[in-house]
Amino acid sequence: MLITLTTDFGLGPYVASMKGVILEIDPEAQVVDLDHYIGAQDVREGAYVLYSAASWFPFAIHVGVVDPGVGTARRAIAIACEGAIFVGPDNGLLVPAAEAFGIKEVRHITNKEYTLRRASYVFHGRDIFAPVAAHLSKGVKLRDLGPEISDYVRLDFGTPVVDEEAIRGEVLTVDRFGNIVTNIPRNVVSERWRFNQDLEVSIGGYDIRLRLLRTYGEAVEDALLATMSSSNFLEIAKRNGNAAAIVKATPRMPVSIRHAG
Amino acid sequence: MLITLTTDFGLGPYVASMKGVILEIDPEAQVVDLDHYIGAQDVREGAYVLYSAASWFPFAIHVGVVDPGVGTARRAIAIACEGAIFVGPDNGLLVPAAEAFGIKEVRHITNKEYTLRRASYVFHGRDIFAPVAAHLSKGVKLRDLGPEISDYVRLDFGTPVVDEEAIRGEVLTVDRFGNIVTNIPRNVVSERWRFNQDLEVSIGGYDIRLRLLRTYGEAVEDALLATMSSSNFLEIAKRNGNAAAIVKATPRMPVSIRHAG
Amino acid sequence: MLITLTTDFGLGPYVASMKGVILEIDPEAQVVDLDHYIGAQDVREGAYVLYSAASWFPFAIHVGVVDPGVGTARRAIAIACEGAIFVGPDNGLLVPAAEAFGIKEVRHITNKEYTLRRASYVFHGRDIFAPVAAHLSKGVKLRDLGPEISDYVRLDFGTPVVDEEAIRGEVLTVDRFGNIVTNIPRNVVSERWRFNQDLEVSIGGYDIRLRLLRTYGEAVEDALLATMSSSNFLEIAKRNGNAAAIVKATPRMPVSIRHAG
Numbered sequence: 001m002l003i004t005l006t007t008d009f010g011l012g013p014y015v016a017s018m019k020g021v022i023l024e025i026d027p028e029a030q031v032v033d034l035d036h037y038i039g040a041q042d043v044r045e046g047a048y049v050l051y052s053a054a055s056w057f058p059f060a061i062h063v064g065v066v067d068p069g070v071g072t073a074r075r076a077i078a079i080a081c082e083g084a085i086f087v088g089p090d091n092g093l094l095v096p097a098a099e100a101f102g103i104k105e106v107r108h109i110t111n112k113e114y115t116l117r118r119a120s121y122v123f124h125g126r127d128i129f130a131p132v133a134a135h136l137s138k139g140v141k142l143r144d145l146g147p148e149i150s151d152y153v154r155l156d157f158g159t160p161v162v163d164e165e166a167i168r169g170e171v172l173t174v175d176r177f178g179n180i181v182t183n184i185p186r187n188v189v190s191e192r193w194r195f196n197q198d199l200e201v202s203i204g205g206y207d208i209r210l211r212l213l214r215t216y217g218e219a220v221e222d223a224l225l226a227t228m229s230s231s232n233f234l235e236i237a238k239r240n241g242n243a244a245a246i247v248k249a250t251p252r253m254p255v256s257i258r259h260a261g
Numbered sequence: 262m263l264i265t266l267t268t269d270f271g272l273g274p275y276v277a278s279m280k281g282v283i284l285e286i287d288p289e290a291q292v293v294d295l296d297h298y299i300g301a302q303d304v305r306e307g308a309y310v311l312y313s314a315a316s317w318f319p320f321a322i323h324v325g326v327v328d329p330g331v332g333t334a335r336r337a338i339a340i341a342c343e344g345a346i347f348v349g350p351d352n353g354l355l356v357p358a359a360e361a362f363g364i365k366e367v368r369h370i371t372n373k374e375y376t377l378r379r380a381s382y383v384f385h386g387r388d389i390f391a392p393v394a395a396h397l398s399k400g401v402k403l404r405d406l407g408p409e410i411s412d413y414v415r416l417d418f419g420t421p422v423v424d425e426e427a428i429r430g431e432v433l434t435v436d437r438f439g440n441i442v443t444n445i446p447r448n449v450v451s452e453r454w455r456f457n458q459d460l461e462v463s464i465g466g467y468d469i470r471l472r473l474l475r476t477y478g479e480a481v482e483d484a485l486l487a488t489m490s491s492s493n494f495l496e497i498a499k500r501n502g503n504a505a506a507i508v509k510a511t512p513r514m515p516v517s518i519r520h521a522g
Numbered sequence: 523m524l525i526t527l528t529t530d531f532g533l534g535p536y537v538a539s540m541k542g543v544i545l546e547i548d549p550e551a552q553v554v555d556l557d558h559y560i561g562a563q564d565v566r567e568g569a570y571v572l573y574s575a576a577s578w579f580p581f582a583i584h585v586g587v588v589d590p591g592v593g594t595a596r597r598a599i600a601i602a603c604e605g606a607i608f609v610g611p612d613n614g615l616l617v618p619a620a621e622a623f624g625i626k627e628v629r630h631i632t633n634k635e636y637t638l639r640r641a642s643y644v645f646h647g648r649d650i651f652a653p654v655a656a657h658l659s660k661g662v663k664l665r666d667l668g669p670e671i672s673d674y675v676r677l678d679f680g681t682p683v684v685d686e687e688a689i690r691g692e693v694l695t696v697d698r699f700g701n702i703v704t705n706i707p708r709n710v711v712s713e714r715w716r717f718n719q720d721l722e723v724s725i726g727g728y729d730i731r732l733r734l735l736r737t738y739g740e741a742v743e744d745a746l747l748a749t750m751s752s753s754n755f756l757e758i759a760k761r762n763g764n765a766a767a768i769v770k771a772t773p774r775m776p777v778s779i780r781h782a783g
Contacts, residue, residue, distance in 0.1 A: 011555060013575035056282050175271075296533070436532075
């Protein structure tokens with residue numbers, strides 16, 4: 001079965017150890033890297049990445065490890081959905097992606113039969129989440145992992161505030177090109193504005209006039225623009241350049257959009 | 262079938278989405294990362310990387326996505342070669358690698374049957390190139406993708422100027438070690454000089470006397486040297502060090518080589 | 523058969539070429555990236571990474587390429603162990619991992635039948651180690667590679683000095699979180715101290731009082747702490763932060779630990 005991995009470890013020995021553990025338990029598993037460069041311990045960014053990529057996969061077990069609470073009382077969980085299973089810490093990381101699929105059942109992983117015998121206190125990715133995913137891949141049932149729970153930790157990307165004057169949201173993530181993905185969903189934008197309209201965006205102390213465009217290449221050379229991200233959120237970008245560097249955008253920075261007067 | 266991916270996305274959710282789309286369409290496909298750290302929108306560097314790595318693979322479908330023109334009028338193409346198929350934007354990215362194999366046929370991808378139904382304007386890697394590659398992997402024929410074209414965008418690495426005094430070329434790429442790969446082919450060098458001869462290299466405002474050697478370890482400790490890259494171009498390197506940092510080498514920087522007086 | 527790759531190349535065309543060569547020879551091979559971000563030419567760090575990750579894999583051929591001596595007289599070797607085979611340069615890189623499995627036999631790779639016909643002087647990863655690994659994966663026997671040797675280059679992580687006053691070791695590696703892994707093994711620490719005791723650590727010119735804890739989350743918010751790394755060495759970390767940045771830790775920096783008075 002297909003198993004994807006999302007971590008903040010970087011592609012190195014920690015991720016490799018997880019793959020080794022998985023292949024030891026289920027040599028037939030097909031392991032795919034989803035992302036290993038989540039900001040260190042940035043649970044919300046990890047949640048966004050899982051949310052934006054998992055839906056493009058056929059049925060898979062998605063393992064997420066962005067885990068500042070490793071070794072403490074925070075629980076390990078598995079979530080069964082319509083077309084996917086998620087395995088990871090109970091800190092909200094898995095929730096937006098799982099909700100997009102539709103959550104059927106959440107289990108607290110307590111059965112030590114499916115984790116490494118001497119689980120370390122510092123690396124549950126290798127010692128708990130990887131072996132649980134591999135056992136699920138081999139056919140173990142979710143109900144065998146532990147008791148069903150409903151009080152798992154919730155996380156969402158926030159709801160933009162919409163009023164007469166403006167739409168106010170915040171930065172979700174910045175990609176390698178410096179494109180700024182906000183938490184303002186496509187439909188909230190499209191109810192009010194159309195492509196090729198001019199908007200005024202306030203972010204990081206800057207007030208910027210820019211155009212809402214279908215794609216980068218429609219902008220004037222080197223201009224800032226607004227567009228719809230491939231994950232269907234409002235995105236602020238610069239044609240042939242790095243928008244985030246200009247406004248020094250970072251996750252959680254407030255963004256507001258209004259009609260350009 | 263084997264499918265390789267070359268992008269400027271970084272290893273993260275964009276690449277993962279492409280893999281998800283491919284595996285959804287063809288669960289039997291074997292996806293291999295060729296490179297995801299091409300300089301942002303640097304089509305020429307991407308073309309070099311594809312050129313230098315693709316030839317080492319058995320028959321494969323190579324997907325390249327370095328695509329500043331995404332969503333504009335630039336075409337999506339597929340190129341059939343003797344031992345490979347290339348899929349990506351019509352901006353030259355695929356051409357040097359395809360020419361090295363020998364181009365048999367180039368198709369403009371217009372058949373929407375093999376792309377995602379609602380292709381975004383900002384992410385053709387996921388919505389066009391990945392599904393087309395997966396359908397080819399499953400047996401779809403190149404001729405089913407769209408009309409044959411011959412006016413595809415050409416790209417080459419430039420031809421060094423050779424005269425009595427010097428060979429003048431430019432920097433193709435800089436690797437992680439700071440080795441500087443130029444666009445001066447091995448045979449142009451070997452017609453004039455032999456290993457263990459001393460050369461004078463002008464690059465980035467520096468005039469450097471160095472020796473043409475078979476390998477790094479033959480240089481005096483910490484010395485700059487010239488050698489032949491594993492892709493058979495003249496390379497400037499530093500034993501146990503970073504040559505690019507010394508001369509601040511960047512892609513397209515002019516390089517000239519003459520006999521050391 | 524499973525083949526893992528550990529290099530200092532970065533994930534790019536060099537690694538891709540190795541994968542291409544392997545899949546050309548053995549299309550059935552399953553190639554897994556172990557790590558490609560070893561510090562450039564840092565053989566000792568590469569040895570640590572191989573050591574810490576390889577043991578988690580089922581039977582595999584582990585290829586290591588951190589190779590400052592490429593193209594010189596340094597030998598290419600293959601090491602057979604109880605549950606693994608290692609292939610790479612004879613510079614110590616493979617030795618700690620192989621010794622952890624138990625070395626059965628070391629061969630000097632001299633048989634040109636299993637390497638690329640025109641091996642370059644600068645890229646033995648692609649031209650020697652990758653094809654040898656692929657041939658082993660297909661069933662070639664170790665004894666067919668070349669003569670057995672016993673004078674291969676040794677490497678270890680050093681033995682900490684233990685006296686009445688202190689344990690003195692050094693830094694092995696720093697991970698992406700800034701956690702500092704030392705060469706002081708778990709058992710050396712646990713013979714003298716217990717969890718929840720206070721220690722004084724001297725590193726990089728700093729004398730730091732910190733607590734030995736089971737995991738990061740048990741520390742006071744933002745405090746430095748000592749813990750046991752997932753590879754069972756003493757590790758110095760900062761809760762929700764980067765310990766290495768504070769003390770400017772680098773590989774080989776001396777570390778000493780004593781009882782906090």
